[in-house]
Amino acid sequence: MKKDGVNVEHKISEALQIGRGVTALIGGGGKTTLMYALAEELKARGNVVICTSTAILPPDAYAVLLNENASAVRDALAKERILCVGTVGEDRKLHAPALSFDALQAIADYVIVEADGSRHLPLKAHAPHEPVIPACAGRIVLVAGIDGIGRPIRETCHRPELYASLAGADPEAAVTPAMAARVIAAEGFGDIVFINKAEGEARLSAAKALAAELPCPAVIGSLIRREYLCLS
Secondary structure (H helix, E strand, O other): OEEOOEEEEOOHHHHOOOOOEEEEEEEOOOHHHHHHHHHHHHOOOOOEEEEEOOOEOOOOOOEEEEOOOHHHHHHHHOOOOEEEEEEEOOOOOEEOOOOOHHHHHHHOOEEEEEOOOOOOOOEEOOOOOOOOOOOOOOEEEEEEEHHHOOOEHHHHEEOHHHHHHHHOOOOOOEOOHHHHHHHHHHHOOOOEEEEEOOOOHHHHHHHHHHHHHOOOOEEEEEOOOOEEEEEO
């Protein structure tokens, strides 16, 4: 469907063109919500494994398989359309699966990997050890929360000093769409950007301004409203 000449989707998996195999989610806050939304849509097409290459809280809504092997994953996926796999760390969070991501994608139709941490902040810059993207990932989605625009870098960005350096700004400066685009372009991660939380005219306008500055395709939308604008 088109709206004002722009393609509008109501399924985020279609807007982001998620294919079979491994998809990595990186960037700012909203990755876990996006992972669950993708899993719920993709389960109609096949079975789905959700996991992390860093650390996440165990989900309440899905079965969790710990210290998995290939046989156990196959058995669990025969009963569950969505399965969370991983190992438990000393922090009691779920960490990377025992199986390789290559092995998981040979078993499951879809593997969605949260490959980054952002401390729930809308925007972030990446330290040298980040993000932890599986080598076999066929799609890398960078999440940016448009609610970070207009607020000081220090309060809205994970790793604010690094973000400010990449943006060419002071850590106390308010983030602009041009700054956010500059950081994303400088880092060069992700082959598509999902600009989330674009609810209301002001945020939608800021999201469009950010998308116009990006060197890669973007999807503007709201996981709450389930409406997404696909921009190239």
